[in-house]
Amino acid sequence: MKTHLLTMTAGAALMASLANAEEVRVYNWSDYIDEALLTKFEEETGIDLIYDVFDSNELLETKMLAGGSGYDVVVPSGTFLQRQIAAGAFQKLDMSKLPNHDNLWDKIQERTAEYDPGGEYSINYMWGTTGIGYNVGKVTEILGEDAPVNSWDLVFDPANMEKLAECGVHFLDAPAEMIPAALNYIGEDPDSHDPEVIAKAEEVFAPIRPYIQKFHSSEYVNALANGDICVAVGWSGDVFLAQFRASEAENGQEIDYSIPTQGAQMWFDQMAIPVDAPNPDAAHKFINFILDAQNAAAATNYVWYASGNKAAQEFIDQEILDYPAVYPDEETLAKLFTTTPYDPRVQRTVTRLWTKIKSGT
Amino acid sequence: MRRFVLIAVPYLWLVALFLIPFVIVLKISLSDVALARPPYFPQLDLSAGWEGLTSFFAELDFENFWFLTTDDLYWKAYLSSLQIAFASTVMTLLVGYPIAYAMARAAPEWRPTLLMLVILPFWTSFLIRVYAWMGILSNEGLLNQLLLWLGAINEPLTILNTNTAVYIGIVYTYLPFMILPIYSALERMDDSLLEAAEDLGCSRLSAFWLVTVPLSKNGIIAGCFLVFIPTIGEFVIPSLLGGSGTLMIGKVLWEEFFSNRDWPVASAVAVILLLILVIPIILFQRNEQKQREAEG
Numbered sequence: 246m247k248t249h250l251l252t253m254t255a256g257a258a259l260m261a262s263l264a265n266a267e268e269v270r271v272y273n274w275s276d277y278i279d280e281a282l283l284t285k286f287e288e289e290t291g292i293d294l295i296y297d298v299f300d301s302n303e304l305l306e307t308k309m310l311a312g313g314s315g316y317d318v319v320v321p322s323g324t325f326l327q328r329q330i331a332a333g334a335f336q337k338l339d340m341s342k343l344p345n346h347d348n349l350w351d352k353i354q355e356r357t358a359e360y361d362p363g364g365e366y367s368i369n370y371m372w373g374t375t376g377i378g379y380n381v382g383k384v385t386e387i388l389g390e391d392a393p394v395n396s397w398d399l400v401f402d403p404a405n406m407e408k409l410a411e412c413g414v415h416f417l418d419a420p421a422e423m424i425p426a427a428l429n430y431i432g433e434d435p436d437s438h439d440p441e442v443i444a445k446a447e448e449v450f451a452p453i454r455p456y457i458q459k460f461h462s463s464e465y466v467n468a469l470a471n472g473d474i475c476v477a478v479g480w481s482g483d484v485f486l487a488q489f490r491a492s493e494a495e496n497g498q499e500i501d502y503s504i505p506t507q508g509a510q511m512w513f514d515q516m517a518i519p520v521d522a523p524n525p526d527a528a529h530k531f532i533n534f535i536l537d538a539q540n541a542a543a544a545t546n547y548v549w550y551a552s553g554n555k556a557a558q559e560f561i562d563q564e565i566l567d568y569p570a571v572y573p574d575e576e577t578l579a580k581l582f583t584t585t586p587y588d589p590r591v592q593r594t595v596t597r598l599w600t601k602i603k604s605g606t
Numbered sequence: 607m608r609r610f611v612l613i614a615v616p617y618l619w620l621v622a623l624f625l626i627p628f629v630i631v632l633k634i635s636l637s638d639v640a641l642a643r644p645p646y647f648p649q650l651d652l653s654a655g656w657e658g659l660t661s662f663f664a665e666l667d668f669e670n671f672w673f674l675t676t677d678d679l680y681w682k683a684y685l686s687s688l689q690i691a692f693a694s695t696v697m698t699l700l701v702g703y704p705i706a707y708a709m710a711r712a713a714p715e716w717r718p719t720l721l722m723l724v725i726l727p728f729w730t731s732f733l734i735r736v737y738a739w740m741g742i743l744s745n746e747g748l749l750n751q752l753l754l755w756l757g758a759i760n761e762p763l764t765i766l767n768t769n770t771a772v773y774i775g776i777v778y779t780y781l782p783f784m785i786l787p788i789y790s791a792l793e794r795m796d797d798s799l800l801e802a803a804e805d806l807g808c809s810r811l812s813a814f815w816l817v818t819v820p821l822s823k824n825g826i827i828a829g830c831f832l833v834f835i836p837t838i839g840e841f842v843i844p845s846l847l848g849g850s851g852t853l854m855i856g857k858v859l860w861e862e863f864f865s866n867r868d869w870p871v872a873s874a875v876a877v878i879l880l881l882i883l884v885i886p887i888i889l890f891q892r893n894e895q896k897q898r899e900a901e902g
Contacts, residue, residue, distance in 0.1 A: 303864035310645045310867065332641050413745065418850070420865070459767045460850040473745050520643075589639055589867070596865040600679060600858075603850040 268293035269527035272308075272316040274514065275300045275463055276486050277371075279547035286534050292527050300463035301419070309334040312521055317528035320370055323513045324421065324586040327360040335366045335517045342529035343368070345536035350555035356583065357513045357553070367515035368532055369553025371482070371545065374573070374581060375422045375510045378465070378484030381499040383412045383475035397430045397505045400478055403452040410456035413474030418460040420599035422510055423478065425584050429508055436584045440594045450602040460603055466490070472498045480512075481570060482550035489549075502570045508580035513553070628880070635873035636666035646869050670874040680858065680875065684882060687855040690769075690844075691837040694776040698833050699826065701777060702784030706825075707818075709785070710792035721789070724782050736775055736846050743771050743847070771847040776837055784829035791825025792818070835883055855879055 275298040287294050297316075299305050302325040308314040309321070309329050321329060329335060340346055346368070353369050361367045377399055384392050384399075387408050393399050400406060406414065417423055425435035427449040433442050458474065465477035470490035477484070481502055488500035516535065518528045534540055542560030545552040551571050552558075558566060565571050573581065587595055633650075640647040648665040651658045674680045709720045727735060742748045743766040750762040765771050795818065803813040819826075841856030848854075855875065862872035 301864070303867075306867065307864050310643050312643050328641065332643050332645065334643055458764075458849070468744075471744075471746055589641070593866050593868070596861055597677070597679070599865075600861060604853045605851060 267291070267524070267527060268295060269318065269524055269531050270295045270297070270316045271318045271531060272297050272299060272305065272314070273318075273320045273370075274298060276466065276483065277320075277514075277548055277550075279543050282535075282540055282543055285540070286531065289534070290527075290530055292530065294531070302421075309519060314519060314521075315523060316519055317522040317524050318516055318531050319519060320514050320516050323357065323360040323515065324584055326367055326515045326517060328586045329517075330361060330366050334520060336520045336522070336525065337365050338368070338518065338532075339529060342526070343533045343536060345533050345538075348536055348538050348541070348554050348556035350553050353513070353553040356511075357515060359583065359585070360513070361515065367517040368536065370514045370516050370535065371548070371550040372511065372513045372553055373481040373550045373571075374504050375417065375426065375478070375480055375512065376484075376502060376504045376570070378469055378477045378479045378487060378500060378502050380412070380469065380472065380475040381501050382497075383472070384409070387412060387475070394501070395503050395506050397426065397507050399505075400476060401427065401430050401449055401453065403456070406453040406456040409476055410458070413458045413468070413476075414456060415465040415468060415474050415477040415479070416457050416460050417465075417478055417480075418462050418603075420595050421584065421587075422512070424595060424599070425510055425582070426478070429510075429582065435508075435510065435582050438585075438587060438591050440591060443591070443595060443598060447598060447602060454602065454605070469500050470494065470496075470498065472496065482548045485549035485571075504570055504573060504577055504581075506580070508582055511581040511583055631873045631876055633666070634869055635670055635871075635877050636668065637870050638665070638669070639868045639870055644869070645867050670870045671878070673871060674874055674878065680855075680878075683853050683855045683858040684879070686853045687838050687840075688882075690772065690776075690852075690854060691834050691840075694773055694780070694837050695830050695834045697773060698777050698780055698784045699830060702781055702829065703788055703826070705781075706785045706788035706792055709789050710795070717793070724785050724789075727782070732779065733842065736779070736843060739771070739775055739778065739847060740766060743774070766847065767849040769848065769852055772844050772852055775843040775847045776833075776840065779843065780833040780837065783832040787828035787832065788822055788825035791822040795821050831887070835887075838883060839879060 269292050271294065273296065277298070278296075283294050283296055286292070302322050305319055305321055306325050306329060308316075309319065310332060312334075326335075349364075349369065353372060354364055357367070357369055358364060377394065377397075379394055379399070384394060388399075388405060393402075393405065398405060399409075400414065400416075424443060424446045427446040428437060428442065429435040431445060431449060433445060437443060463483070465474065465479050466483050466487045467490070468474040469477055469479075469484065469487035471494075472491075477487075481504075484500060484502040488502070491498040491500050516532050518525055518532075522528050535544070536554065538554060538556035539560050541552045541554035541557035545557065545565065546560075546562050549565060549571055552561065569577060634646055637646045637648060639645060648662050650662050654661075705724075709717060709724075712720055740747075744750075745762045745764065745766070747766070749765070750759075753759045754762065765774075799817050799821070800813050803817050804810065808816065839856050839859075840854065841860060844852045844854050844857060845860075859872055859875050859879075862868050862875055866872075
């Protein structure tokens with residue numbers, strides 16, 4: 246499906262580019278925008294938009310560090326952004342070309358300043374949480390009415406996982422998110438950079454490992470929607486997408502998302518312009534287009550991730566604004582945690598531990 | 607002079623597409639990881655002249671290769687890849703040989719059509735065909751639905767995300783590479799040799815073992831190489847069809863490159879992989895050549 250859309254977009258863009266020379270290349274997360282916005286941008290600006298997607302920060306980072314990616318706008322998450330800025334991968338934004346910049350939400354800017362002090366290099370696209378997506382019917386059938394769907398116990402307690410294994414459980418293949426979640430569960434600092442503390446995550450994963458069918462960061466959307474799996478640790482909006490796809494297909498699968506009461510990771514996806522972007526001017530135009538209150542609202546209404554755009558809230562569906570799993574209330578917000586980038590040595594420990602958790606070696 | 611040019615062309619090809627990329631990878635494998643763009647140090651700076659060149663070489667060392675020996679992950683991954691590649695090659699041979707044999711034995715007017723059917727899957731993207739297998743093998747997939755409907759099973763079988771699915775994917779994908787060389791060897795075979803064997807008292811089965819198989823030996827060897835070599839480094843099939851427990855060197859390489867951002871170690875892994883592949887092949891070919899010389 247994704248590949249298909251991508252081919253169509255690329256094909257259409259190729260045809261259009263024969264007529265018009267100016268183009269902007271955007272590299273964003275998969276399933277992360279209302280496709281109608283892409284057409285709208287092309288119509289409003291007359292710039293050809295080539296829109297490609299990825300599903301892992303690691304993939305994006307490697308392209309940024311290699312250089313010459315050919316993209317004008319990319320969307321890394323907080324910690325990755327911070328490291329890429331340090332490596333000199335991005336150019337400073339020209340705020341005079343971003344008049345819609347004032348629409349940003351100060352509360353979110355305060356948090357993203359941790360990664361990009363002063364917000365010189367990046368603009369928030371969306372933010373969300375890493376929590377639990379589940380199939381309401383199947384989980385209730387297996388664990389009963391009082392299944393702990395609002396708790397990390399659902400996926401970190403071996404007793405629950407043993408039973409859930411029969412209907413399928415996926416975890417994100419993202420150590421930078423899964424290891425903090427496990428540390429948080431056992432009461433350690435989720436943002437710990439101490440290898441000894443990080444190693445404790447293994448004790449959480451070892452007993453449940455046999456019951457995890459797969460570690461993957463995008464397959465769970467369709468797998469949840471089709472009923473192939475019943476629980477996934479995943480990103481908020483992706484689970485809502487699965488929910489949407491299941492209801493579209495009318496296949497009787499009811500999907501829901503929860504931010505566990507023990508707390509969850511909060512992350513921010515930031516739009517930035519690579520230092521060697523072929524068309525930085527058009528890149529600013531694209532970012533400014535997304536910063537428009539109505540456009541930002543259209544994106545959030547479509548993907549169900551919270552927007553970093555304050556002005557957009559006027560146009561966002563009330564249902565979404567009132568949904569605490571998307572726009573958490575103050576109490577939940579207080580429990581959400583953020584993380585900071587690992588240095589190379591700690592990163593190696595984390596990756597190695599993750600391989601060990603996944604493959605048993 | 608003309609002869610020299612003729613010989614030079616394939617060598618230029620090798621130098622441009624094999625040797626130069628290999629030297630670049632080797633160079634990176636001897637450098638150190640850095641937070642920069644690109645993420646390794648030292649960079650070759652030709653503008654600094656001779657001094658730049660000497661200081662560049664002074665910075666290179668074999669530290670990354672040493673590092674690979676300190677963690678058993680790498681050896682386990684190499685071994686597991688070799689094992690998966692070996693088993694897949696044997697399975698592909700077992701499936702591919704009868705198909706090639708049947709094709710070579712078919713009536714001559716049918717052969718182009720059969721050949722076409724073997725090549726036909728290449729017209730669809732390899733990625734889409736692997737995705738199709740995900741649809742077939744998943745818990746709610748076509749295969750399980752069919753088996754449930756037939757009453758052969760009561761519970762859906764878990765095939766997707768296991769090593770079984772990886773083997774199915776590899777055998778399916780690489781089957782044409784096994785069939786084609788064996789077919790071309792069998793097709794050239796002179797049928798009168800079989801008649802002669804039977805006249806001399808050979809049963810059909812022993813004629814097959816004593817005449818057909820040895821005559822198709824070159825096809826079998828070519829097919830096995832064509833399957834074995836790409837399978838060792840295979841990354842796409844195990845990551846789409848395999849479970850997280852499927853340990854292969856392609857995946858380890860990916861992780862060094864993408865998760866650890868450690869291009870030097872990733873390059874070292876790749877250099878060792880190449881040595882594991884190239885050395886046995888060179889030894890094998892040398893052995894073949896010796897045999898041929900002894901026979902000639």
